[in-house]
Amino acid sequence: xxxxxxxxxxxxxxxxxxxxxxxxxxxxxxxxxxxxxxxxxxxxxxxxxxxxxxxxxxxxxxxxxxxxxxxxxxxxxxxxxxxxxxxxxxxxxxxxxxxxxxxxxxxxxxxxxxxxxxxxxxxxxxxxxxxxxxxxxxxxxxxxxxxxxxxxxxxxxxxxxxxxxxxxxxxxxxxxxxxxxxxxxxxxxxxxxxxxxxxxxxxxxxxxxxxxxxxxxxxxxxxxxxxxxxxxxxxxxxxxxxxxxxxxxxxxxxxxxxxxxxxxxxxxxxxxxxxxxxxxxxxxxxxxxxxxxxxxxxxxxxxxxxxxxxxxxxxxxxxxxxxxxxxxxxxxxxxxxxxxxxxxxxxxxxxxxxxxxxxxxxxxxxxxxxxxxxxxxxxxxxxxxxxxxxxxxxxxxxxxxxxxxxxxxxxxxxxxxxxxxxxxxxxxxxxxxxxxxxxxxxxxx
Amino acid sequence: xxxxxxxxxxxxxxxxxxxxxxxxxxxxxxxxxxxxxxxxxxxxxxxxxxxxxxxxxxxxxxxxxxxxxxxxxxxxxxxxxxxxxxxxxxxxxxxxxxxxxxxxxxxxxxxxxxxxxxxxxxxxxxxxxxxxxxxxxxxxxxxxxxxxxxxxxxxxxxxxxxxxxxxxxxxxxxxxxxxxxxxxxxxxxxxxxxxxxxxxxxxxxxxxxxxxxxxxxxxxxxxxxxxxxxxxxxxxxxxxxxxxxxxxxxxxxxxxxxxxxxxxxxxxxxxxxxxxxxxxxxxxxxxxxxxxxxxxxxxxxxxxxxxxxxxxxxxxxxxxxxxxxxxxxxxxxxxxxxxxxxxxxxxxxxxxxxxxxxxxxxxxxxxxxxxxxxxxxxxxxxxxxxxxxxxxxxxxxxxxxxxxxxxxxxxxxxxxxxxxx
Numbered sequence: 001x002x003x004x005x006x007x008x009x010x011x012x013x014x015x016x017x018x019x020x021x022x023x024x025x026x027x028x029x030x031x032x033x034x035x036x037x038x039x040x041x042x043x044x045x046x047x048x049x050x051x052x053x054x055x056x057x058x059x060x061x062x063x064x065x066x067x068x069x070x071x072x073x074x075x076x077x078x079x080x081x082x083x084x085x086x087x088x089x090x091x092x093x094x095x096x097x098x099x100x101x102x103x104x105x106x107x108x109x110x111x112x113x114x115x116x117x118x119x120x121x122x123x124x125x126x127x128x129x130x131x132x133x134x135x136x137x138x139x140x141x142x143x144x145x146x147x148x149x150x151x152x153x154x155x156x157x158x159x160x161x162x163x164x165x166x167x168x169x170x171x172x173x174x175x176x177x178x179x180x181x182x183x184x185x186x187x188x189x190x191x192x193x194x195x196x197x198x199x200x201x202x203x204x205x206x207x208x209x210x211x212x213x214x215x216x217x218x219x220x221x222x223x224x225x226x227x228x229x230x231x232x233x234x235x236x237x238x239x240x241x242x243x244x245x246x247x248x249x250x251x252x253x254x255x256x257x258x259x260x261x262x263x264x265x266x267x268x269x270x271x272x273x274x275x276x277x278x279x280x281x282x283x284x285x286x287x288x289x290x291x292x293x294x295x296x297x298x299x300x301x302x303x304x305x306x307x308x309x310x311x312x313x314x315x316x317x318x319x320x321x322x323x324x325x326x327x328x329x330x331x332x333x334x335x336x337x338x339x340x341x342x343x344x345x346x347x348x349x350x351x352x353x354x355x356x357x358x359x360x361x362x363x364x365x366x367x368x369x370x371x372x373x374x375x376x377x378x379x380x381x382x383x384x385x386x387x388x389x390x391x392x393x394x395x396x397x398x399x400x401x402x403x404x405x406x407x408x409x410x411x412x413x414x415x416x417x418x419x420x421x422x423x424x425x426x427x428x429x430x431x432x433x434x435x436x437x438x439x440x441x442x443x444x445x
Numbered sequence: 446x447x448x449x450x451x452x453x454x455x456x457x458x459x460x461x462x463x464x465x466x467x468x469x470x471x472x473x474x475x476x477x478x479x480x481x482x483x484x485x486x487x488x489x490x491x492x493x494x495x496x497x498x499x500x501x502x503x504x505x506x507x508x509x510x511x512x513x514x515x516x517x518x519x520x521x522x523x524x525x526x527x528x529x530x531x532x533x534x535x536x537x538x539x540x541x542x543x544x545x546x547x548x549x550x551x552x553x554x555x556x557x558x559x560x561x562x563x564x565x566x567x568x569x570x571x572x573x574x575x576x577x578x579x580x581x582x583x584x585x586x587x588x589x590x591x592x593x594x595x596x597x598x599x600x601x602x603x604x605x606x607x608x609x610x611x612x613x614x615x616x617x618x619x620x621x622x623x624x625x626x627x628x629x630x631x632x633x634x635x636x637x638x639x640x641x642x643x644x645x646x647x648x649x650x651x652x653x654x655x656x657x658x659x660x661x662x663x664x665x666x667x668x669x670x671x672x673x674x675x676x677x678x679x680x681x682x683x684x685x686x687x688x689x690x691x692x693x694x695x696x697x698x699x700x701x702x703x704x705x706x707x708x709x710x711x712x713x714x715x716x717x718x719x720x721x722x723x724x725x726x727x728x729x730x731x732x733x734x735x736x737x738x739x740x741x742x743x744x745x746x747x748x749x750x751x752x753x754x755x756x757x758x759x760x761x762x763x764x765x766x767x768x769x770x771x772x773x774x775x776x777x778x779x780x781x782x783x784x785x786x787x788x789x790x791x792x793x794x795x796x797x798x799x800x801x802x803x804x805x806x807x808x809x810x811x812x813x814x815x816x817x818x819x820x821x822x823x824x825x826x827x828x829x830x831x832x833x834x835x836x837x838x839x840x841x842x843x844x845x846x847x848x849x850x851x852x853x854x855x856x857x858x859x860x861x862x863x864x865x866x
Contacts, residue, residue, distance in 0.1 A: 162727035172574075
């Protein structure tokens, strides 16, 4: 429930404006050094990767444990298996039942969450630094020795079903789930929370089999960041995961997506608009150019979408675009929510702005994009949870971890020409549109 | 960490908790105004005004404000609640002076007619957006019902009707009345010097009009109500229930925080184990909200409509049990560990410290270090929880449902009654 009332805008910050010619008020990159980092990456003989980033100025530590058991590994027709397993897996492990497990983590003050993604089930945890190794010990039980109690399966099933009903009730989330279904091939287009019509097919045996097949050290990535002693963490990880046996990685078969309706009727106050089109993934050499293009469209309040759609026309409260990257492909996903009678105009303006990028980008826009990125990179050093997750994610996408300095360098070298080259060589022609609301919308020519 | 405070001649209070090792600096203006300070004719004006703040003054246009904040790489936003309007930014230390100048500009906007007309459309869209979020709709309505006749019942967003009818002149009058220096606190956390802070404050806030507008903070005496907002096309039933809890100045507030974690945290709490873990509901949570002079126990339950009645009964049984027998030592210990870790994690960022710094000063005129908060959390006993429950038992006094049900048929409230006063 909201602690504070509504703000000026939702997070993530949307944002832009036309071409301001006035001189920038801040010299770019006066002090260019990023905070010092020491990142250690190593692989256990069984294939588990451990990445550590010791941070001395904090009291906390966090880890992000990525197990390659995401929804793309579900058998076709059983979407929701990974989600149910994720619920079930914390209901007891090792010699602790569900409540004992939860109490043990609470007593360590572990702030935690488990989430299903396309590639991974992710276990995130953070606490005061001295509790992180004891926390890892409990997580080793969860990962390697879960009880997966049969009698609690109906409860896990009921929770999963209700989460899906909640998405049905939230058109903002619904449009993004269904947009993804329409813009990626299977199985990368599956909703990570499951699909109502497939959920009831999932049995306890499915959940157990998903666990057995996919919970394996090869492909698992553990990122640990914060006030840690790397030697002690390494020792603990070797002890906890060293004798975990390797298993073959399952095959994933790509099935081309099918065309689907561009309108889902809903009795909602607003029409919720989703748009998707191709981009390049995180590992691609043009990634930062693509990222900058999205940032110029939607990073900050001076970005083009925010300025043209909201500030100049008052068409909506929330409008944004984001770059969504899988390992080998990526999409730009854009959203706006607006009242029915203004929805078509909103869509038209959004698309016009997206297409206009190729006509020119002002230096000042790139400048702002770099300034925001630099600040965000430095502030990431204030959150151990953000760092733990970033180093694990980097490893998955790149097979190595980039330092903040390296990322900053890449951004800093970007020119307007680089971004224009990118935008022009990736014309926005294959657009996926979805509207959730009372009326359908038309893509303009 | 070093704490500093001063007051400008016009009454603006300036506080700072400085940490030379932080990577960033956060600054915020806490304006002691919100929906509770509105009359019915201007319902929603505080929040609308918060948006208008970003439209600039004689010196800066709306485009300038958006552009310069982005040039500075600032992470910034604003929020409006029942009683505080907050404007804040986190930025790399070297960019604090320009960021501060812009933040200060937000407090004295021109409120131009054409900007007002355009932004009104955005506010109406925002009302539409929240209408599509059943949980928020339930919150808005349960506050209105519970605090009926009390200013805390005023809606933050206002309604389509009140916003449509609002004029720029009414907003100007409200601004002149509420945005006086004595009603504003400037809080700064993170990496800068006190000299910087005072100099910036004097330069950019020194000429703000003095004054300290009053606020009626009489404790509410809610009588309870039941209300349904039928939404035939949605799947789940969302219910919020409120009961009286300690006000923000009460020393019982720490115990109230811990009790809400023990009883209604989103995992490992009594509501969680008895209602969420077995799959009866998607969510069943208790939170403690404190306001100037009043407070609420806020229960949120979301489940299939056919199960909602049973779930509310289950909540009632748990509350009754807690009211009678209190909590166990083990539960308390666990909640203390949970809350302590949360405090540490939240305080690692200057942005995380800002809310607590400003809130403590605004509500209680006090400065508390992270250690102060950790110490008080660790020192609480089951006897403190008992004392809290004697004074403010857990209640489901006011109930609002949003969902397919036209009538909630909520159970009679548990028999715990507040003590005679």
